[in-house]
Every structure is written in structure tokens, then in C-alpha cells.
Amino acid sequence: MAGVKIIKIRPEDDGMRLNRWFLREYPGLSLGRLQKLLRTKQIKLDGQRAETSTKLTAGQELRLPPLDNEKASADNLKKEKVSHLDENFILSLVIYKDNEIIALNKPSGLAVQGGTNTDRHIDGMLEALKFEKNDKPKLVHRIDKDTSGVLILARSRQSAELLTRAFKEKNLHKTYLALVRGCPSKEVGEIKAPLEKEGEKMVVISNGKPAVTKYRVWDKVGTKFSLVEASPLTGRTHQIRAHLEHIGCPIVGDSKYFGEKRERFANLKDKLYLHAYKIDLSEIYNKKLIISAPLPEYFNEAFKNLGIEFKE
Secondary structure, three states, X not given: OOOOEEEEOOHHHOOOEHHHHHHHHOOOOOHHHHHHHHHOOOOEEOOEEOOOOOEOOOOOEEEEOOOHHHHHHHHHHHHHHOOHHHHHHHHHOEEEEOOOEEEEEEOOOOEOXXXXXXXXXXXXXXXXXXXXXXXXXXXXXXXOOOOEEEEEEEOOHHHHHHHHHHHHOOOOEEEEEXXXXXXXXXXXXXXXXXXXXXXXXXXXXXXXXXXXXEEEEEEEEOOOEEEEEEEEOOOXXXXXXXXXXXXXXXXXXXXXXXXXXXXXXXXXXOOOXXXXXXXXXXXXXXXXXXXXXXXXXXXXXXXXXXXXXXXX
């Protein structure tokens, strides 16, 4: 039949369900039409009839009828999705790239995903980060909108599954830097305080979910300010922010976790001073790989104004 295509399933698509493959490659193809094409054997896998739930195997041959309209409409959508301005912007955030992952240095104020009143976000620009791949990278974790720093993207389905599991099981060591009001009583310590959501905040409560954060003080300005390195051993929402508030050292610029009233300081920019500084991927790479994100300029300005010493 004219227009019929034979496509060989790629190694990176091994194990993917057939309907998910079509959703990615032919977004203009409805599920009803896909099921009809499968039922009437116009779509075959290795010459045999397949189901939408069939799992693909690398090397299999997929026979497709002419689907140019569905493909063309999808391609047009992709081209219009990311503006030239946003494409250049997100490319400028790349701090590491290999065949499996991309690491970005996300700026404060930019959301990872869309939501109410949020039209511009990392997720909406991922099409610009395909490089030599056929598919855009995938989000495998998130950091708060006002937090800056390392954000990891997976470049294949297999990497996405591996990283998602690693983040969920806390196998990746993450280090944050926070400029806080006050100074912890101990220069090195561990905050063990269960957390539970209450309204829009996470609060410390005895029967909450276990939460543990290790920390150490890098430098301090008397008892007024200190630069704290924090590593969450659990992954609760806003964990570092809530824990530092709990020990009386709220993060500068935090509108949610600053005791009863947030303080503003004339010589400091009104931003959240929490930075996802580095992440250790060595355990899943089976070799040393630690990715760090340079601090935002407003951090460096604050250090200069306060007299805090920090060497990356």
C-alpha cells in the first residue's frame, strides 16, 4: 500500500506501551482511531495484530498506514511551542549534558511546571532541549519556584525511570545553601522534626511524617546572619524551609516560613535565599559524578554586603 511505513523500535523505547508510543509520535491520532487501525490490522507489530497495551521490544518492526496528517499537525504544534526567546533562555541554563541527563541551573522565580497563573515554566520549554535526540527530556523531580539551583532532566525513558526511583528512594545526595536570619546553636547538626501540611505550610507536629535534615554552618555574621549548608535525608515538601524556621533560623526572603512576620533587609535583594547547590549522581552512574550549580548573583551580592566568606 502506498504510504505504508515500517519503523524499527529503538532501544530507548524497549518496554514502552504501544499507545504511549503513538501518543508521543502521533499526538493528533485519537485513541478511538488507533484502536480501529489495530482492530482492522492496518497497524501491525512484527506482522501480527497488536493491542494498545502491548509492550514494545527493541528491534521489532511496526507497520503503519499513512498517518502524515496526524504527524504534521503534531510537528506544527511542537514548532510553535517554544519561542526563540525562550529557546535561547533555557539553553543558557544548561550546566551539564550527557547521553542520559541534562542538568539546568534554574533561576529563582521560574516554576518547574505550570499551574494557576503560571504560563511560563521549565516544562513548557523542554522541546528546545532535544539536541540530537528525537524526544524532549523528562522532568524527574521538582524544586520550588523561588528556589534556584540544580534541576535534573532525563533524556530517555529508561533514565527517567531510574532517576525517578532514585529520587523517591532518597539514593541521591542533595546539598542546598541557605542564607538564614540568626545562627544555629550548633555549627554542625541534624534536625529531626516530623512535618505535616497545614493549609499552605508544612508544620512541625509530633505525629507528622518523619523528616530529617543534616546541616552545617559555613560562615556567620555574629548572631545576625549565617550561611548554612543543608542536606535533606527525607523528601518532604518545603522540608529545609520548615526545619530552619523550626530551629529559629528562617531563610532570608522566605514569605511562608519566617515566623510570624517576614523581615526585609535594605542591603539585601527581596528574594528567597535558598539554592540547590549540588547533587551527587555517583551511585546511579557507578562513577563519581557531582553536579553543582553556580550561585545566583544576588547571593554573591549579599555575601559581599554582609561580609560572609564562601568559596565554591
